[in-house]
Amino acid sequence: MTEKHVDSVTGVETTGHVWDGDLRELNKPLPRWWLYVLYACIVWSIGYWVFYPAWPVVNGDYTKGMFDYSQRGEVSKEVAAAKAAQSKYFEQIAATPVGEITKNEELLPFVMAGGAAVFGDRCGPCHGKGGGGAVGYPNLNDDDWLWGGTPEAIQQTITHGIRSGDPEARDMAMPRFGLDGVLKPAEIADTAQYVLSLSGHSTDAAAAERGKTIFADNCVACHGEEGKGNQDMGAPNLTDGIWLYGGKLADIEKTIETGRGGVMPYWTGRLDPVTIKMLAAYVHSLGGGQ
Ligand code: HEC
Ligand code: HEC
Numbered sequence: 001m002t003e004k005h006v007d008s009v010t011g012v013e014t015t016g017h018v019w020d021g022d023l024r025e026l027n028k029p030l031p032r033w034w035l036y037v038l039y040a041c042i043v044w045s046i047g048y049w050v051f052y053p054a055w056p057v058v059n060g061d062y063t064k065g066m067f068d069y070s071q072r073g074e075v076s077k078e079v080a081a082a083k084a085a086q087s088k089y090f091e092q093i094a095a096t097p098v099g100e101i102t103k104n105e106e107l108l109p110f111v112m113a114g115g116a117a118v119f120g121d122r123c124g125p126c127h128g129k130g131g132g133g134a135v136g137y138p139n140l141n142d143d144d145w146l147w148g149g150t151p152e153a154i155q156q157t158i159t160h161g162i163r164s165g166d167p168e169a170r171d172m173a174m175p176r177f178g179l180d181g182v183l184k185p186a187e188i189a190d191t192a193q194y195v196l197s198l199s200g201h202s203t204d205a206a207a208a209e210r211g212k213t214i215f216a217d218n219c220v221a222c223h224g225e226e227g228k229g230n231q232d233m234g235a236p237n238l239t240d241g242i243w244l245y246g247g248k249l250a251d252i253e254k255t256i257e258t259g260r261g262g263v264m265p266y267w268t269g270r271l272d273p274v275t276i277k278m279l280a281a282y283v284h285s286l287g288g289g290q
Contacts, residue, residue, distance in 0.1 A: 086110075093274050098151040101281045108281070115282025118275055122267075131286045135246055136262055141287040144242045148231045149290035155280035159273075161266030162234065169266060172233040177218065178257025187214050192252040198227040199241040203249070 004016045007026060014024040048054060052065040089110045093101060101107055120129050126137045133139030138146060147157050147170050160168040177183040183191065193204050194211030202208040215227070222235035229237035236244060244262070245255050267276055 090274050093277055098155045098277050098280050101277065102151050102284050111278045111281045112285060114275070115278040115285075118271070118279055119282055122271070123279070126264075131283065136244065136260070138244055139242075140283050142242065143287070143290065144237065144240060145231060145290065146234045146236055146244070149284070151280050151284045153231070153290075154283050155277060157264065158276050158279055158283070159266065159268045162264035163261055164263060164266040166266035166268065170234055172222070172235070173261045174222070174235070174255070174259040175218075176257070176259040179259075183214065183218070183256065187211075188253050188256045189249075191215055191219070191256055192249055195227070195238050195252050195256075196247075196249065198239045199247075201241070201247065 005014045005024060006012070007014055007024065010026060012026045012028060015027045017025050049063065050065065051067050052069055053062050054065060055063045057063060089107065092107055093111065096104060096107065101111055119127075119131070123131070127133055127140055128137070131140035133141075138144075143149060145153070147153060147162065157170060160166045160170065162170045163173060175182060178185065178188055190207045190211035191214045192211070193202050193207035194209075194215050196202040197205075197208040197211075215223075216225075219227075222233045223229055223238055224235075227238040229235045236242075241247065243251065245251055245260055267279075271279070
């Protein structure tokens with residue numbers, strides 16, 4: 001039952017709905033401020049439909065709006081801008097010799113960031129994330145270099161690798177004195193004692209004395225008269241107490257027996273020359289660059 005009616009208490013007309021015989025609803029107008037906000041929203045939404053993508057249409061498409069705006073488009077524009085900014089750096093790096101990159105204040109921050117990222121990815125599995133190394137994998141943070149620590153030498157090592165099978169790889173290997181029967185086990189033990197004596201760690205002076213002659217006959221060609229090594233051959237310095245394969249007597253005996261022959265992969269063809277240059281500069285910066 002509906003019946004319009006003016007409420008006697010408030011003087012406001014009711015909506016005409018009546019419940020339970022005498023319960024009526026006052027017909028109060030919407031607040032002004034609320035209505036204005038509603039109208040403003042309607043006007044704004046029409047503007048939005050005109051200028052921005054809004055309504056779905058057939059075929060999974062949608063109205064594009066006069067501004068032709070899309071978030072995907074904005075991201076592509078940003079990516080293109082970042083690429084353009086980077087390619088400027090890439091061109092400069094390509095044109096700059098690696099030895100000068102390490103002195104170039106403008107390029108260096110970019111090169112360090114790029115080098116660190118690739119290093120973590122490609123080199124970290126063997127050399128450790130920060131280049132700290134492990135047994136058989138040289139520490140790249142110290143100034144003890146097997147093959148040389150100038151930016152150019154490092155670039156060469158990374159490009160062609162070590163005993164990697166690349167035609168220009170660093171190839172010199174230590175002979176397998178034990179496996180190939182050049183030295184008998186007792187001679188190897190004596191030579192190992194002599195090698196230890198070079199850094200003051202020999203435990204048997206008589207054996208070291210015997211080993212001295214064997215060393216002079218078999219080892220100085222690569223490791224030098226004083227055992228200080230030779231970077232042209234990748235022959236480590238044996239006097240500094242820094243060991244690639246461990247400094248215990250048994251470790252050194254094993255090295256003499258087998259020659260070890262550590263392999264570092266080549267990266268030419270797998271990383272572009274600019275990335276290799278960035279890596280060389282990064283490794284050079286790790287602490288022990290020459
Ligand atoms: C599969 C393991 C492996 C990976 C991956 C690897 N290396 Fe090596 N790297 C070695 C080994 C092993 C040696 C030492 C070889 C030797 O005994 O002379 C070496 C040696 C080096 C040296 C010479 C150090 C010196 O004292 O002269 C440099 C520089 C180097 N690596 C840089 C890199 C960089 C940069 C990367 C990444 C692009 C990389 N390595 C990836 C195993 C690896
Ligand atoms: C043809 C050159 C050559 C000759 C000869 C040679 N070495 Fe080496 N030696 C190397 C090279 C190269 C390495 C590095 C091997 C590697 O990185 O895998 C090495 C590594 C070593 C190491 C390991 C050092 C470390 O840091 O762990 C020891 C020890 C060593 N040599 C001792 C000797 C002794 C002793 C002799 C003589 C009996 C000898 N070498 C003869 C080239 C030579």
